[in-house]
Amino acid sequence: MLAEGSPRKVADPFDYGGGHVIANLAADPGLIYDMDISDHIMFLCAMGYNNSAISFVASEKISCPKEPPSIPNLNLPSIVLPELKTSVTITIKVTNVGEVHSVYQAMVLSPTGVKVVVELAVLYFNNATKVLPFKVTFTVVHQM
Incomplete structure (x- = not known):
C-alpha cells in the first residue's frame, strides 16, 4: 500500500490513520460486529500471544x-491485511x-x-433479516 503525497512511499503506521470517533454516535451504532469472548481469544492467538498469557487475561x-x-x-x-501481494477476499x-x-x-x-470491491454493497435489514454477511475483495493494482 502506498501513502498519498509527494514523494510516493510505502505506507507506514503514520499513514494508515485510526479513524475518527464521535462518542455520541458510538452509543447508537446501528450496526455491530457481533463477537464473544472466543472471538477475542482467537484474535490474541492470531497475534501470536502464548497460551499462558491469554489464559492469564481470560482467567481460564x-x-x-x-x-x-x-x-x-x-x-x-477493522481490516488488517499483512503483506497484501495479489488479491484477498474476506467475509464480514x-x-x-x-x-x-x-x-x-x-x-x-x-x-x-489497491482496488477494493464490496459484494453486497447495500445491506437491507427488516423484521426477518437482522444479520447479514458481505464480502470485501482487496486487489493490488500497482506495486512499487
Whole structure:
C-alpha cells in the first residue's frame, strides 16, 4: 500500500490513520460486529500471544489452535491485511441494532495501489433479516 503525497512511499503506521470517533454516535451504532469472548481469544492467538498469557487475561485455561487463525478472517470492525501481494477476499458479518427497517450502503475510498470491491454493497435489514454477511475483495493494482 502506498501513502498519498509527494514523494510516493510505502505506507507506514503514520499513514494508515485510526479513524475518527464521535462518542455520541458510538452509543447508537446501528450496526455491530457481533463477537464473544472466543472471538477475542482467537484474535490474541492470531497475534501470536502464548497460551499462558491469554489464559492469564481470560482467567481460564486457554489453548490456541495448532494452526493460528488468520487475522483477516476474524470478524472485526477493522481490516488488517499483512503483506497484501495479489488479491484477498474476506467475509464480514454485521448485526443490525438500529431501526428495524434499515439500509446501509458501503462507501469505499481505496488506498493508493489497491482496488477494493464490496459484494453486497447495500445491506437491507427488516423484521426477518437482522444479520447479514458481505464480502470485501482487496486487489493490488500497482506495486512499487
